[in-house]
Amino acid sequence: MNKICKYISVVFFLVSISACSKWLDLQPQDGITKAEFWKTKEDVKAALTGIYASLNGGGVEERIFVWGELRGDMVLATSYASDDYRFVKNVNILSTNDISDWSDLYTAINNCNLLIDFAGTAKAQDPTFTEGLYNDYVGEALAIRSLLYFYLVRTFRDIPLKLKGSYKDTDIQPTPQSTAKQVIQQLIGDLTRAQTMVPDYIVPPGAGAGSVSPENKGRITKPGVTALLADVYLWDEQYNKAEAEADKILATNRYKLIGKAVLGIFDGTSSETIFEISHKNSRPNPLYTMAADTRKPFAADNVYINNDIFTPNTDVDVDAQDSRGEGSLFQTGGSIIKFGTETPSYYNFQVYRISDIMLIKAEAANELGRGSEALAMLNQLRTQRGALQATARQVNESDIDGINRYIVEERARELSFEGKRWFDLLRLAKKQNYANMDVLTDLVAKTADVAVQQSAINKIKDPDSHYLPILETELFRDPALKQNPFYLK
Numbered sequence: 001m002n003k004i005c006k007y008i009s010v011v012f013f014l015v016s017i018s019a020c021s022k023w024l025d026l027q028p029q030d031g032i033t034k035a036e037f038w039k040t041k042e043d044v045k046a047a048l049t050g051i052y053a054s055l056n057g058g059g060v061e062e063r064i065f066v067w068g069e070l071r072g073d074m075v076l077a078t079s080y081a082s083d084d085y086r087f088v089k090n091v092n093i094l095s096t097n098d099i100s101d102w103s104d105l106y107t108a109i110n111n112c113n114l115l116i117d118f119a120g121t122a123k124a125q126d127p128t129f130t131e132g133l134y135n136d137y138v139g140e141a142l143a144i145r146s147l148l149y150f151y152l153v154r155t156f157r158d159i160p161l162k163l164k165g166s167y168k169d170t171d172i173q174p175t176p177q178s179t180a181k182q183v184i185q186q187l188i189g190d191l192t193r194a195q196t197m198v199p200d201y202i203v204p205p206g207a208g209a210g211s212v213s214p215e216n217k218g219r220i221t222k223p224g225v226t227a228l229l230a231d232v233y234l235w236d237e238q239y240n241k242a243e244a245e246a247d248k249i250l251a252t253n254r255y256k257l258i259g260k261a262v263l264g265i266f267d268g269t270s271s272e273t274i275f276e277i278s279h280k281n282s283r284p285n286p287l288y289t290m291a292a293d294t295r296k297p298f299a300a301d302n303v304y305i306n307n308d309i310f311t312p313n314t315d316v317d318v319d320a321q322d323s324r325g326e327g328s329l330f331q332t333g334g335s336i337i338k339f340g341t342e343t344p345s346y347y348n349f350q351v352y353r354i355s356d357i358m359l360i361k362a363e364a365a366n367e368l369g370r371g372s373e374a375l376a377m378l379n380q381l382r383t384q385r386g387a388l389q390a391t392a393r394q395v396n397e398s399d400i401d402g403i404n405r406y407i408v409e410e411r412a413r414e415l416s417f418e419g420k421r422w423f424d425l426l427r428l429a430k431k432q433n434y435a436n437m438d439v440l441t442d443l444v445a446k447t448a449d450v451a452v453q454q455s456a457i458n459k460i461k462d463p464d465s466h467y468l469p470i471l472e473t474e475l476f477r478d479p480a481l482k483q484n485p486f487y488l489k
Contacts, residue, residue: 038118041129044137047115051144052219054111055277059104060148061349062286066099067155067468068419070298073443074305074412075421076334081297090448091456095469095487102155102471105148106162112145113165139197140220146187146194147228147351153183154235154423157467160481161186174480184236191229198222201254217269218278218348223249227274227352230360235427243364246357249274255354257384260323261414272355276348284344291336291417293343299334300417302326304446309412313390323386324413336417355381355414363407371397378410387413401436404428426466434463462486 037043054060069075070088077085084098093099119138123129152159160175161183178186200222230245249255256271279285291298306312310325321327329338340347358377366374375397382392391413395402408428412421429439440460448456459465464486475481 038121040122040126041133044115044119044122044129044134047111048137048140051108051111051115051141052278053282054104054108055144056279056283056285056349057104060108061277062290063102063104064151064349064419065287065290065298065417067151068422069417070099070422072421072425073447074301074309074416075291075336076299076301078297078299078334080295085297090452091444091459091465092452093469093487095472095475095483097469097471100156100468100471102152102474105152106160109145109148109162110165112141112148113163114167115141115165116145117165135197136199139194139225142190142194143198143220143225143228146190146232149183149187150228150232150235151419153180153187154426155468156470157484158482159183160478174478176480177482184232187232188229188236191225191232194220194225195222195229198225217273217276218280220275223252223254224275224352227357230357231352234360234363235423237367237431239364239367243361243368246361246364249354249357250361255357257354257381259384260386261328270353272353273348273350274352274354274357276350278348279346280348282346285339285347285349287336287339287349288343288345288347292339292341292345293335296335298336300330300336302330302332302334305330305416309391309409309416310388311390313388316389320388321386322388322391322413324416329416338417350418359407359411359414363404366400366403366407369400371395371400371403374403374407378407381410381414385414404431405439430463430466437461440466 070085087093088099116138119134123134157180158177161178162175198220201216226245226248230242233242233245255274258272290296306326310322326332330336339345358381362374362377393406395406408424411424425439425443429436441457444456444460445453464484467484469484469487470481475483
């Protein structure tokens with residue numbers, strides 16, 4: 001009983017660590033030290049359970065959604081949202097704006113660091129702690145840490161890269177930012193290592209090798225690491241490597257499109273899912289309250305989505321409906337029901353699906369001069385989803401920019417409200433040293449209030465504005481941090 005209580009305590013500790021607040025919120029609470037814990041494989045498993053719990057505890061998912069959607073064009077801040085979030089649409093973000101709060105992600109990162117640091121200590125003391133199990137646990141922690149850092153580097157650019165855990169106050173040191181390039185290089189190295197460590201596929205007891213198990217969806221396996229690595233390479237414009245990683249997943253034939261999009265994609269058993277933040281038999285998904293409930297602070301921008309993303313044309317689409325459009329995964333009143341239709345909702349939050357990998361592959365192939373192959377993959381996905389004829393682009397296979405824009409449009413339809421839209425638009429805009437800045441100026445022209453529209457357009461032309469400020473309280477806590485220069489003007 002004492003051992004069970006200890007494991008329950010550590011999971012609670014890892015989830016509740018964010019209650020403390022110092023530099024980057026990286027320090028643990030008193031009560032569990034290296035000497036008292038990290039003795040057995042069960043200790044390490046309990047710590048890993050706590051890491052996964054810190055993903056679905058609310059704060060991480062909320063940050064992913066807000067960072068990836070609010071600065072885009074598909075989500076509105078309603079009257080129930082705070083002024084901080086409404087200011088975002090007008091490119092009027094101050095260093096006091098709550099959108100810049102990164103504490104939940106850094107808390108989860110510290111949990112990962114502690115496991116990576118001390119799993120070896122437990123292995124040395126526990127003769128039943130096998131090398132294979134050790135690799136599984138450390139590899140999963142490396143991958144989750146990389147996922148969190150990938151969101152942070154795309155949101156803030158230059159960020160503190162904390163790679164050692166803090167378990168006592170004397171561990172806490174000022175942490176200057178690393179450049180975005182340094183962070184990306186670290187992620188590539190960590191993910192390449194994790195690929196050799198995590199399990200390829202978890203087969204439930206008594207089930208066949210091809211069985212669909214929620215454990216393969218809500219836990220990091222090799223395809224999940226590979227999907228993240230492909231995404232990192234795509235962001236870094238290493239297209240040949242992005243394609244190579246995407247091909248590894250496609251070659252398994254393990255993940256299949258289900259046809260027309262339905263809410264069942266998010267229930268933990270879909271053949272499409274590679275990795276998702278699981279809520280099954282766990283905490284409710286907080287995104288229902290944020291985007292579907294009556295007093296939701298965020299809503300789908302139906303006017304824009306229906307006119308520009310799911311463009312109607314009754315001459316060619318009589319009685320037709322894209323399975324991903326209004327009435328399916330979001331409703332006429334703006335409620336986003338992709339995360340469930342009732343409260344509490346236990347729908348999972350998708351991180352990577354096979355359609356995402358197809359689109360990564362298509363973009364990489366296009367950038368490598370194989371536009372016809374990219375268009376064929378787009379058409380395959382569109383046919384499966386019942387896409388409207390009106391949203392089909394007639395693009396020459398040699399028109400790299402035109403195909404890229406078509407791919408990003410299709411990503412909006414396919415991956416709507418999954419915390420990806422702003423990052424997709426930014427990735428498209430910054431290609432070839434911001435050759436596509438019009439993507440962002442057009443975005444702001446559509447989403448900013450008329451009274452401040454020109455000012456907002458002028459601001460968004462500055463590449464520094466594409467990344468959020470360091471929160472003022474973090475600057476106060478850690479004198480080594482430097483503010484994004486856009487927010488010093």
